[in-house]
Amino acid sequence: MANTDSARKRIRQNEKRNARNTARRSRVRTFMRKLEDALTGGDKAQAQAAFQALQPEMQSAVTKGVLHANTVARKLSRMSARVKSLGSAQA
Template sequence: MANNASARKRIRQTEKRTIRNKARRSRVRGFIRKVELAIASGDQAQATEALKVAQPEMQRAVTKGVLHLNTVARKLSRLSARVKAIAAQA
């Protein structure tokens, strides 16, 4: 248990930050899910649009320190490759 004022404040700050980061991470997952659904439906226009909307959100999560830069880069790379693959199938 926190034994001084600074430690108690740290606990309060950590709780607030955790809530904020969970919301951001959840938001990013939602955008990724939309891209995944568009890819699954096979609609390239919709998938491309969903990816364009998801990309800034994912980059923002990096800026805010919620996700690591390389993690987001890897996920974006894989998603964009899958969106491009739809065109090859059609």
């Protein structure tokens, strides 16, 4: 247990940040799940809409320090390729 006032404050701050970051990470995962469902369903228009909604959420997570920039870039690149290939497979 923390003995000093500053250590107690640090614990309070960490708990708040942890809750905030958990919520942000969960929000990103929700948007990713929506895109996964659209890709699995095979609806290109819905997949594109889901991807457009996912991009700013992931970039926001980078800005807030929840996710690493290269991780987001890699995932967005792969998702974009999957959305594009969805259209060519049906055409």
